[in-house]
Amino acid sequence: MNSVETGLEPKQAERRAVADYGNPVWRRWLFSRETAVIAALVVVVIVASAVVPYFGTPTTLAFLLLDATPILLIALPMTLVIITGEIDLSVASTLGLSSVILGVLTKAGVPIEFAMVICLLVGLLAGAINGFLVTVVGLPSLAVTIGTLALFRGIAVGLLGTTAITNFPVFWQTLVQMRLGTTGIPVVMVLVIVLIIIFAVVLHFTPFGRGLVALGLSRDTAAFSGVNVNRAKFIAFVLTGVVSALAGIYWTLRYGSARGDNAVGLELSVIAAVLLGGVSIFGGKGALHGVVAGVLLIGVLQSALRLANVSSDAINIITGVLLIVSVLSPRFLAWTKGLRSRPRAGEPHPPL
Amino acid sequence: MLLHSSTRRKGVTRALSIGVGVVAIALLATACSSGGSPGTSSSGDKNYKITFLPKNLGNAYFDTSDKGGAAAIKSFGGTYSEVGPATATADAQVSYINTLTQQGVGAIVLSANDPTALGSSLTQAKSAGVKIVTFDSDTDPKYRDVFVNQATAEGIAKVEVDSITKLIGDTGEIAILSAAANATNQNAWIDLMKKDLAANHPNVKLDAVVYGNDDDQTSFDKTAALLQTYPNLKGIVSPTTVGVAAAARYLSTSAFKGKVQLTGLGTPNQMRSYVKDGTVTGFALWNPEDLGYLAAFTAKALVDGTITGKTGDTFTAGKLGKFTVGDKATVLLGDPFVFNKDNIDKFNF
Numbered sequence A: 001m002n003s004v005e006t007g008l009e010p011k012q013a014e015r016r017a018v019a020d021y022g023n024p025v026w027r028r029w030l031f032s033r034e035t036a037v038i039a040a041l042v043v044v045v046i047v048a049s050a051v052v053p054y055f056g057t058p059t060t061l062a063f064l065l066l067d068a069t070p071i072l073l074i075a076l077p078m079t080l081v082i083i084t085g086e087i088d089l090s091v092a093s094t095l096g097l098s099s100v101i102l103g104v105l106t107k108a109g110v111p112i113e114f115a116m117v118i119c120l121l122v123g124l125l126a127g128a129i130n131g132f133l134v135t136v137v138g139l140p141s142l143a144v145t146i147g148t149l150a151l152f153r154g155i156a157v158g159l160l161g162t163t164a165i166t167n168f169p170v171f172w173q174t175l176v177q178m179r180l181g182t183t184g185i186p187v188v189m190v191l192v193i194v195l196i197i198i199f200a201v202v203l204h205f206t207p208f209g210r211g212l213v214a215l216g217l218s219r220d221t222a223a224f225s226g227v228n229v230n231r232a233k234f235i236a237f238v239l240t241g242v243v244s245a246l247a248g249i250y251w252t253l254r255y256g257s258a259r260g261d262n263a264v265g266l267e268l269s270v271i272a273a274v275l276l277g278g279v280s281i282f283g284g285k286g287a288l289h290g291v292v293a294g295v296l297l298i299g300v301l302q303s304a305l306r307l308a309n310v311s312s313d314a315i316n317i318i319t320g321v322l323l324i325v326s327v328l329s330p331r332f333l334a335w336t337k338g339l340r341s342r343p344r345a346g347e348p349h350p351p352l
Numbered sequence B: 001m002l003l004h005s006s007t008r009r010k011g012v013t014r015a016l017s018i019g020v021g022v023v024a025i026a027l028l029a030t031a032c033s034s035g036g037s038p039g040t041s042s043s044g045d046k047n048y049k050i051t052f053l054p055k056n057l058g059n060a061y062f063d064t065s066d067k068g069g070a071a072a073i074k075s076f077g078g079t080y081s082e083v084g085p086a087t088a089t090a091d092a093q094v095s096y097i098n099t100l101t102q103q104g105v106g107a108i109v110l111s112a113n114d115p116t117a118l119g120s121s122l123t124q125a126k127s128a129g130v131k132i133v134t135f136d137s138d139t140d141p142k143y144r145d146v147f148v149n150q151a152t153a154e155g156i157a158k159v160e161v162d163s164i165t166k167l168i169g170d171t172g173e174i175a176i177l178s179a180a181a182n183a184t185n186q187n188a189w190i191d192l193m194k195k196d197l198a199a200n201h202p203n204v205k206l207d208a209v210v211y212g213n214d215d216d217q218t219s220f221d222k223t224a225a226l227l228q229t230y231p232n233l234k235g236i237v238s239p240t241t242v243g244v245a246a247a248a249r250y251l252s253t254s255a256f257k258g259k260v261q262l263t264g265l266g267t268p269n270q271m272r273s274y275v276k277d278g279t280v281t282g283f284a285l286w287n288p289e290d291l292g293y294l295a296a297f298t299a300k301a302l303v304d305g306t307i308t309g310k311t312g313d314t315f316t317a318g319k320l321g322k323f324t325v326g327d328k329a330t331v332l333l334g335d336p337f338v339f340n341k342d343n344i345d346k347f348n349f
Helices: A002-007 A010-015 A025-030 A033-051 A058-083 A091-107 A112-136 A141-160 A170-177 A188-205 A207-217 A219-224 A229-255 A266-276 A288-307 A312-340 B007-034 B060-075 B090-103 B119-127 B153-167 B184-200 B216-229 B241-252 B268-276 B288-304
Strands: B049-053 B079-082 B107-110 B131-135 B146-149 B172-178 B204-211 B233-238 B261-264 B282-285 B314-316 B322-324 B330-332 B337-340
Touching: A033 A288, A033 A312, A058 A091, A058 A188, A058 A207, A058 A229, A058 A266, A058 A288, A058 B090, A091 A112, A091 A141, A091 A229, A091 A266, A112 A141, A112 A229, A170 A229, A188 A207, A188 A288, A207 A219, A207 A229, A219 A229, A229 B090, A266 A288, A266 A312, A288 A312, A288 B090, B049 B060, B049 B090, B049 B288, B060 B079, B060 B288, B090 B107, B090 B119, B107 B288, B119 B131, B131 B288, B146 B288, B153 B184, B153 B233, B153 B261, B153 B282, B172 B184, B172 B216, B172 B241, B184 B204, B204 B216, B216 B233, B216 B241, B233 B241, B241 B261, B241 B268, B261 B282, B268 B282, B268 B337, B288 B314, B322 B330
Parallel strands: B049 B079, B049 B107, B107 B131, B131 B146, B146 B330, B172 B204, B172 B233, B233 B261
Antiparallel strands: B282 B337, B314 B322
């Protein structure tokens, strides 16, 4: 109790930095949630390469990355949204809408490059609608995006019905499937990696990104600290819309088919991967490298289990259990920590 | 505590640990990309590893067809397996086709969720030497070797007309309860049925074609309306599984039960109780078990090289006998199968 009082002295408070009371940085990295996910990913890759036939091949890597790309893309802006304490369930519907619009426009003779730009604009609009309803009207994002999930999907299916549009330029379809040399890494990963770097920089090294985290921890504190709460949230939703539309373009070209029901249910895979990557569903906590590892962990697990002839139901069960364990484990760790640690005299407490 | 001695040291430590993290991730990435050797397909003369890939698992129709496939593959000493997504989507099937290609199976027997979305993965499978047989639902012909067709429009129209005319004694008024007014399949069948009726059954009069939109309640109401509008109606044909079940439900609880005959395309599980209580004497569909059986033997014939998909190729499919590859590399199962009181309990789909 004495130390709390001394903590109020200005001289003491001045000297204090994170390193004075926290663990050294290597230790914070090593024992973080993100490192745990990365470690799990490494373990799964090593075990699968050793045990599962055909897993350790460039072909596996290529298919795995091609399959994971839409989830990986949408997970980036979704991380921003969830870190602010909001959620966006309409991403898969935006993807489907973008796919259908690309198909309809291409069929109508619009050059595909121009059609892609329109798709991105539609994604921007979709995100803006979500952002407007959440920030300006002040509705809860869960309710808003359940609504737009149905709305965007409804428009997509309404535009095309049960038909599919399949004639896309061979150049673009080949480009999406092409690999870098003999590595098995798809060319499209270049775009993905660029986006990962951009989002990581934005989230972790810009005032806007740190504002999103602050906003997730406490809306009022963030607002009083100068974060424009509504603008920050609005931008996060718009980014999600645009990237979902981008994923829609990728999806259409990869499968060569624009359908109203493309990627139905993908929003749950995205959110699952984001949570597995250590982002708190309550906001305020998470890092992008954890999310990337989370997406890859689910992708690697599913790919390895498929190659090991595990049935799709069992794969779903394993993925579900993994997710629950990952959400529970930090709570469990915090609980055991609470049992172990007692306040020790003489050690400085963190500033409150 | 040692590391806390000076601020400069702290900065170095921080930079170091971030650096280590980055290097570790880079190493991981390169380890992923360079590891392993390309998969080789299993050697041997005939690769009878045949995998069924239905639209989705847990679907009674495909459970039945794949059971037929399993029996066929067992009979010629091959290895049967079944994989598939939990929900019927094309992208999930793509992952499975890619996986099977890597595993080097001999043939994939597939019911496609999309005619083109599977294209590039099927092309890769074919170039790796995997034979592709589609059944139930085809892909674009260029992506597969052979399609096993369950029934032709002519076959379906003929079995419907033959059944209903036989039931009403080849004389009297009938009506058709269809799906949607623009349903391609149903309209093709109805046209053929009209031609057949006009040419071969002069005493049978088709009063009306009504549309239940493949909706249970609408089909039920349309049946009621038909019976009110045409009091002399002797028979109803419903070439859609939803329609025939709804019409049977109406008839079974009405005064018309047993007086107005009903037939159509239906599934045994939907129609079982109406066949047993006498509302419906018989209805048609193909036999999915035979379809799976034939598809498995088609895969074997492709692996053997007996057929290549060329028109006129012939092969023998166990108990089902001899088949010829037709136009567009299609093998036809045969005439639709008629389900009745005697055989319905053998089917569960």
